[in-house]
Amino acid sequence: MKPSVEQIENLLALKRDERPEEGYWQDFLCEFHHRQREEATAKSGLANLTDRISTWLSDLGPSKWAYGAGLAYATVTVAFFLTPRGAEIHNGPTTPVNYQVVPAPAPTVEQLEELDLSPSTQGSAGEQVF
Amino acid sequence: MFRQSRPPDPDQDLVTRAQQGDTRAFDALILKYGDKLYGLVYNMTSHKEDTHDLLQDIFARAYQSLGKFKGKSTFYTWIYQIAINMTLNFLKKRKRRTGISLSDPDTNVQQDPSMVDTTHEANPEQQSSINELQIKLNEALKKLSDPHRMVVTMFDIQGIPHAEIAKVLKVSEGTVRSRLHYAHLQLQSALQESWNERF
Numbered sequence: 549m550k551p552s553v554e555q556i557e558n559l560l561a562l563k564r565d566e567r568p569e570e571g572y573w574q575d576f577l578c579e580f581h582h583r584q585r586e587e588a589t590a591k592s593g594l595a596n597l598t599d600r601i602s603t604w605l606s607d608l609g610p611s612k613w614a615y616g617a618g619l620a621y622a623t624v625t626v627a628f629f630l631t632p633r634g635a636e637i638h639n640g641p642t643t644p645v646n647y648q649v650v651p652a653p654a655p656t657v658e659q660l661e662e663l664d665l666s667p668s669t670q671g672s673a674g675e676q677v678f
Numbered sequence: 679m680f681r682q683s684r685p686p687d688p689d690q691d692l693v694t695r696a697q698q699g700d701t702r703a704f705d706a707l708i709l710k711y712g713d714k715l716y717g718l719v720y721n722m723t724s725h726k727e728d729t730h731d732l733l734q735d736i737f738a739r740a741y742q743s744l745g746k747f748k749g750k751s752t753f754y755t756w757i758y759q760i761a762i763n764m765t766l767n768f769l770k771k772r773k774r775r776t777g778i779s780l781s782d783p784d785t786n787v788q789q790d791p792s793m794v795d796t797t798h799e800a801n802p803e804q805q806s807s808i809n810e811l812q813i814k815l816n817e818a819l820k821k822l823s824d825p826h827r828m829v830v831t832m833f834d835i836q837g838i839p840h841a842e843i844a845k846v847l848k849v850s851e852g853t854v855r856s857r858l859h860y861a862h863l864q865l866q867s868a869l870q871e872s873w874n875e876r877f
Contacts, residue, residue: 549870550869557834560835561835563717576712
C-alpha cells in the first residue's frame with residue numbers, strides 16, 4: 549500500500565520544525581561580521597590605491613594631459629603591433645595516401661605467344677612478302 | 679509572506695536602520711529569518727557545510743544590495759528570492775564542478791538527526807517509525823530533480839502557496855502544480871516499501 553498524498557504532505561510538514569543546532573546563529577553572526585570586515589578592508593585597500601592614483605594625477609597639473617596623450621599613443625601603438633593580421637591558415641597534418649600504381653602486365657610475352665612463328669607460316673605475321 | 683495586498687512590511691524599521699549602517703539591525707533580520715532560509719537551503723543542498731557557506735553568501739549579498747531594496751515587496755520576499763536564485767545557481771555549479779547529482783548516494787542528510795523531526799509527541803514506537811520514515815523521505819527527496827525538489831521544499835515544507843512559488847520561480851502556476859504532482863508520485867513510490875512495513 550502506498551502512502552496517500554496527504555500522508556506524504558503531513559510527513560513533509562514535520563520538516564518545518566527543523567532547526568540548526570543550538571548556538572549556530574551566534575557563531576554564524578561572528579563569522580558574518582568577520583567576513584564583512586575583511587571585505588571592507590580589501591575594498592578600502594583598493595579605494596586607497598585609486599585615491600593615490602587620482603591624487604598623483606591631479607598633482608601633475610596641466611602636464612597630466614601630455615602624459616595622458618603619451619600613454620594613449622603608446623597603448624594604440626602597442627595594440628597595433630600586437631593585433632594579428634588576418635587569420636592564419638594552419639594546414640592540418642597531412643594524411644599519407646596510399647596510391648599504388650600497379651603496372652599493367654606487360655603484354656609483350658602474350659603477344660609473342662600469340663604470334664605464329666612456326667616454320668610453315670614463317671613470314672606471314674607482319675612480314676611483307678614481295 | 680507573499681500576499682497580493684500586503685500590509686506594511688513588519689521589517690521596515692529594521693531595514694531602514696540597516697540601510698543606514700546599523701549592523702545590529704541587520705543581525706536582527708538574520709536571526710529572524712535565518713531558520714527559514716536555513717531550511718530552504720539545507721533541504722536543497724543536503725549538505726551542512728554548503729548550507730553554511732551559501733547562507734553566508736546570501737546574507738552578504740543581501741547586505742551589500744540593501745541600498746537597492748526599495749520596499750516593493752517585503753524584506754522577507756526579497757531575501758527569499760535572493761536565496762532561491764543563489765541556491766539554484768550553486769546547485770548548477772556544484773553539478774558542473776563535481777558531477778554530483780542529488781540522486782547520487784550521499785549519507786549526510788538522511789542520517790542527520792537535525793533533519794529528523796523529534797518535536798512531535800508520540801509514543802516511542804510510533805516516533806521511531808516516523809523517524810525511519812523521515813530518513814526514507816530525505817533519501818527520496820534527494821532523488822528528485824532540483825526543480826521538483828524546490829517546489830516540494832517551498833510548498834510542503836515552507837508552506838508557500840502555488841501562486842507565489844510560480845512568481846518566485848518565474849514559471850506558470852500549472853507548472854508548479856504539475857511538478858508537485860510528479861514529485862508526490864515519486865515520493866509515494868519511494869516510501870511504499872517502508873510504509874507497508876510500518877503501517
